Amino acid sequence: MNSVTCPAQWERAPRFTHGAPHNRLYPAPPALQGVLAALISRDTRGLALDSAQRLSHFPASPLITLSWFDSIEPGLVQDTAAGPQWEPFASPVMLSGSQSKPLASWAPTTGRGAMACFPADVAHALFGVDLATLHDRFVPAEDVLDSSWAPLLNGLLQARDDGQAMAVLEQQLTNRWRAVNGEASALASVRQLGRHWVERLALKAHAWQRDVSPRQLERRIKSYSGRSLREWQALVRTEGLFFAARDLYEAGTPFSWADLALQEGFSDQAHMSRVSRQITGFPPGEFAQRFIEDESFWLYRLWM
Structure with a gap:
């Protein structure tokens, strides 16, 4: 277990007021409608955030996320009987599945990070990942995605700002999505x-119920989602x-x-x-x- 001292998972800290962190949420551009749910970024470089202000809290969520980090080494925080424990992520680019409970991450320094969020069924079709193996997990993206995705991962790490990161996503994802799903479809707000x-999950369950018992249907939904x-x-x-x-x-x-x-x-x-x-x-x-x-x-x- 990592020996770095971190704050408790739910420790409180006031909003930073001396030059606010650069937090942004970008909806999908036209070419990625129906593919990308949102691009989210946070840049705290040069800000004097205290330890608890470097926490980030996240809700339970059905989304699949691809996250990358620049000049920062974040990881998850958990409260244990021995006190709060922090485990840094094993790679600067991480893929995470749907999360069944709220989470907190923390980093020993300030820095810049971003995450591309995808609906679960889109991530399954686009990346070819088994959703069940990602539930409640964060794994190095290079361990899950094959080598053909290296230009995407490298491009995101080399992007100097959010505009460049979105351009990389658009360049690397648009044609691949059209190849597996036809033309891009409209995405909800x-x-x-x-x-x-x-x-969409309810429609899928309706199709499955013709072939399996109610108990098997429930297990299939849980395995999938x-x-x-x-x-x-x-x-x-x-x-x-x-x-x-x-x-x-x-x-x-x-x-x-x-x-x-x-x-x-x-x-x-x-x-x-x-x-x-x-x-x-x-x-x-x-x-x-x-x-x-x-x-x-x-x-x-x-x-x-």
Whole structure:
């Protein structure tokens, strides 16, 4: 286990105010519509972030991500009986599968990193990866992708800014996707990605149910996607809850979590709180406070 001292997984730190980190979310360009969900980047070079401000928190998610890092060595943080433990990633380019629980990463220094996010079924078709082998894992991309993907991986590492990285993605992915899926198709907005993924998974489950028993169908869905269809539906409802809460908050409109829970399809507020903890690590009220105040929740602020 790595001996570097790191903060606890859920340690709090205020948002950095002395020259904000460069955090960006880019939707797919026209050529990558239907392929790329989003390109997300964070650049903290030259900023005096304290240890806890170098944490980044991520929700449970159905997306497959390809991440790369420049002048920074991040890794995952876990709280253990012996205290917080940090394990650096084994490569500057990592491929990760769908995640069934919220995660935290940390780095001993500031630096620059980015990640390209893909719907799971697109990643399966495009990269030829077995989704089941990636669930809840981060693996070196070069260990999973064959040598024909080296120009993509090398190009991303050599990209000096987000524009160059997007150009590499467009150059390396467009023709490959057309070869396996025909012309690019329209992609939902970031707010609709989860909902559209669940809809496609439900259609796939409907096709499978003609050939297998209900128990076998449930196992097949979990093997393919990492979760049951009901669990993915709960994730989408929770996303909808927080999108609605942010819209009301930014409009200056008072709201009740109990009322929002019912509007988004939860049986009651307690049910909503349980699912929120599973996806973000926190009940809605505490999550909302961290969303507003904590530096490590930068990704949530970009996505929502």
